Amino acid sequence: MATAAYAGFDPTSALKPHTIDRRDVGPRDVAIDITHCGVCHSDIHWTRSEWFPSEYPLVPGHEIVGRVTAVGNAVTRHKVGDLVGVGCLVDSCESCWCCGDGLEQFCLEGPTGTYGMPDKVSGGHTHGGYSTAIVVKDRFVCTIPDNLDPAGAAPLLCAGITTYSPLRRFGAGPGTRVGVIGLGGLGHMATKLAAAMGAEVVVFSHSPSKVDDARRFGASDVVVGNDEAGFSRHRRGVDLILNTVGTQIPLEPYFEVLKPNSTMVQVGMPPGKISFAMIPMVFSASAVAGSAIGGLPETQEMLDFCGEHNITSNVEVIPMQEINTAWERMLKSDVRYRFSIEMETLR
Amino acid sequence: MATAAYAGFDPTSALKPHTIDRRDVGPRDVAIDITHCGVCHSDIHWTRSEWFPSEYPLVPGHEIVGRVTAVGNAVTRHKVGDLVGVGCLVDSCESCWCCGDGLEQFCLEGPTGTYGMPDKVSGGHTHGGYSTAIVVKDRFVCTIPDNLDPAGAAPLLCAGITTYSPLRRFGAGPGTRVGVIGLGGLGHMATKLAAAMGAEVVVFSHSPSKVDDARRFGASDVVVGNDEAGFSRHRRGVDLILNTVGTQIPLEPYFEVLKPNSTMVQVGMPPGKISFAMIPMVFSASAVAGSAIGGLPETQEMLDFCGEHNITSNVEVIPMQEINTAWERMLKSDVRYRFSIEMETLR
Numbered sequence: 001m002a003t004a005a006y007a008g009f010d011p012t013s014a015l016k017p018h019t020i021d022r023r024d025v026g027p028r029d030v031a032i033d034i035t036h037c038g039v040c041h042s043d044i045h046w047t048r049s050e051w052f053p054s055e056y057p058l059v060p061g062h063e064i065v066g067r068v069t070a071v072g073n074a075v076t077r078h079k080v081g082d083l084v085g086v087g088c089l090v091d092s093c094e095s096c097w098c099c100g101d102g103l104e105q106f107c108l109e110g111p112t113g114t115y116g117m118p119d120k121v122s123g124g125h126t127h128g129g130y131s132t133a134i135v136v137k138d139r140f141v142c143t144i145p146d147n148l149d150p151a152g153a154a155p156l157l158c159a160g161i162t163t164y165s166p167l168r169r170f171g172a173g174p175g176t177r178v179g180v181i182g183l184g185g186l187g188h189m190a191t192k193l194a195a196a197m198g199a200e201v202v203v204f205s206h207s208p209s210k211v212d213d214a215r216r217f218g219a220s221d222v223v224v225g226n227d228e229a230g231f232s233r234h235r236r237g238v239d240l241i242l243n244t245v246g247t248q249i250p251l252e253p254y255f256e257v258l259k260p261n262s263t264m265v266q267v268g269m270p271p272g273k274i275s276f277a278m279i280p281m282v283f284s285a286s287a288v289a290g291s292a293i294g295g296l297p298e299t300q301e302m303l304d305f306c307g308e309h310n311i312t313s314n315v316e317v318i319p320m321q322e323i324n325t326a327w328e329r330m331l332k333s334d335v336r337y338r339f340s341i342e343m344e345t346l347r
Numbered sequence: 348m349a350t351a352a353y354a355g356f357d358p359t360s361a362l363k364p365h366t367i368d369r370r371d372v373g374p375r376d377v378a379i380d381i382t383h384c385g386v387c388h389s390d391i392h393w394t395r396s397e398w399f400p401s402e403y404p405l406v407p408g409h410e411i412v413g414r415v416t417a418v419g420n421a422v423t424r425h426k427v428g429d430l431v432g433v434g435c436l437v438d439s440c441e442s443c444w445c446c447g448d449g450l451e452q453f454c455l456e457g458p459t460g461t462y463g464m465p466d467k468v469s470g471g472h473t474h475g476g477y478s479t480a481i482v483v484k485d486r487f488v489c490t491i492p493d494n495l496d497p498a499g500a501a502p503l504l505c506a507g508i509t510t511y512s513p514l515r516r517f518g519a520g521p522g523t524r525v526g527v528i529g530l531g532g533l534g535h536m537a538t539k540l541a542a543a544m545g546a547e548v549v550v551f552s553h554s555p556s557k558v559d560d561a562r563r564f565g566a567s568d569v570v571v572g573n574d575e576a577g578f579s580r581h582r583r584g585v586d587l588i589l590n591t592v593g594t595q596i597p598l599e600p601y602f603e604v605l606k607p608n609s610t611m612v613q614v615g616m617p618p619g620k621i622s623f624a625m626i627p628m629v630f631s632a633s634a635v636a637g638s639a640i641g642g643l644p645e646t647q648e649m650l651d652f653c654g655e656h657n658i659t660s661n662v663e664v665i666p667m668q669e670i671n672t673a674w675e676r677m678l679k680s681d682v683r684y685r686f687s688i689e690m691e692t693l694r
Binding site: 276 | 450619625630
């Protein structure tokens with residue numbers, strides 16, 4: 001049993017420094033000293049019980065990068081000293097057809113999330129990456145390509161795979177045009193990834209100040225706000241849209257931008273219901289799709305792709321002590337483009 | 348200029364017998380004596396201005412079957428005496444990329460619907476199939492296979508293509524399981540077509556009295572009402588769902604039935620907005636898709652498929668004089684499974 005410092009939150013979102021016991025390293029376990037953890041909008045939703053009632057104290061964080069410090073005797077994929085990552089999942093049944101197909105996020109018995117979920121091993125709740133160390137089953141530990149900066153690689157474990165998976169599923173690539181709504185943590189990853197896949201990228205953003213960044217990330221066009229000329233320039237011309245906005249926005253104008261029989265993917269997940277008019281959806285034969293991170297094989301594929309294309313998230317590296325300020329800034333979209341916590345500051 | 352009897356409707360939905368002038372047969376036109384016209388739920392929505400304000404008097408009907416009586420001198424695909432069909436479209440620009448790809452329903456200049464739409468040729472409004480005759484541009488006239496009963500073939504032009512197109516688009520076929528919600532005009536076609544494509548079909552219906560019919564149409568299982576055992580039997584086991592219900596129903600339970608990364612298609616089109624919870628959609632990575640009839644090449648493909656598999660709609664053939672009663676019965680789901688008007692009764 002190892003003791004790790006961690007940052008726990010209560011329902012008022014106040015940071016409370018604590019220590020926590022991590023489990024002993026079992027035969028298939030990988031022990032990791034966390035160097036960085038990305039800050040995801042989900043951390044706020046979850047800590048504030050915005051999606052469902054959460055268990056407290058809660059240790060958020062599912063964009064984890066660190067160095068392996070120990071491995072169980074059945075572990076072959078990872079060894080001490082490796083740079084590794086852990087995303088949103090730390091366990092699943094490993095025997096249903098979804099797990100068999102590498103779709104662990106849809107495990108029929110319910111996968112175990114990295115934080116705030118019943119832990120099948122300890123009997124308590126899982127605790128995430130706002131912490132100095134973690135012990136995770138080997139299947140759920142990914143290899144981080146050595147050329148990637150650890151601070152910028154951390155957000156790949158959630159923001160990266162969340163955008164990579166639907167881009168692959170819906171065929172982004174050469175000859176296709178991909179729309180990205182919102183240029184935040186998810187949106188800037190979607191832009192970089194789609195451009196690296198060879199797609200033409202159009203960013204829809206409400207921030208004129210982000211136009212230059214959007215182009216730097218790979219966008220060939222940026223439509224600012226409700227600019228009619230911009231919408232009309234792309235009318236029925238976009239093969240796939242990723243809506244990365246974390247609040248409810250009117251979807252109907254984007255049905256007109258999509259080519260017939262094409263899809264808008266909701267990768268942001270605002271609380272509550274989604275609502276839109278039937279007629280524009282039907283008359284354009286548009287689809288509105290959900291997407292849920294990615295399975296472990298696809299997460300590793302995404303990391304390898306990022307290694308080949310040298311893609312990381314643009315991050316502001318912060319000490320843990322600034323987390324409450326960072327959250328408040330995030331809610332005001334005041335971050336370019338993801339916070340990454342330097343875990344050394346918690347030691 | 349030929350004169351045709353027709354059945355016009357005013358905003359109170361009262362049937363008013365009239366005559367109407369059909370245009371002279373131009374070089375690319377096909378003149379048709381209508382033998383049957385199917386009765387579609389859209390006829391009621393449109394006549395009652397439930398989707399948008401309609402033009403009156405309105406002559407509904409876009410499930411038209413008849414015999415060719417004359418063709419223009421540039422027409423090669425059809426000849427006098429042929430059994431032909433006309434669906435929801437009678438014109439489009441024929442020059443945009445959508446028309447070029449055989450997706451005339453998405454014509455960038457806006458396709459011309461068979462009724463209630465501005466008519467580019469006459470300058471007035473188009474008038475549909477509740478009429479003894481119609482003149483239509485050759486591109487929008489399909490061939491009805493000779494082995495099909497004309498009364499039962501009429502609904503293929505809308506209910507048939509509306510269900511065929513998404514079944515093809517989303518890969519219904521051997522080794523797939525297709526769910527059909529609702530067993531009405533659209534639902535019974537979806538069931539027959541999906542079964543003929545080789546898919547396993549599960550019907551979700553609120554009518555215990557339709558179970559035997561569902562199986563006769565090709566369903567291998569029927570889930571009645573909210574039967575929990577039925578839903579749990581197919582949990583994450585269905586590759587594609589067609590929701591054919593014309594009113595708003597809760598979609599969330601069906602996200603649990605879909606396999607991850609799969610699609611529910613809205614082929615019914617209730618007025619107003621559609622609304623559903625984000626979390627179950629995202630956690631199952633489900634998509635909710637619209638679908639809009641089909642283009643002309645696909646409509647002909649569907650008719651040929653129906654000819655090969657001897658598929659028609661189950662119809663109650665009615666005289667035009669019973670149309671108001673038929674509409675009232677349709678709104679109570681009291682029809683097995685589509686009304687088809689015998690146009691001889693209007694002559």
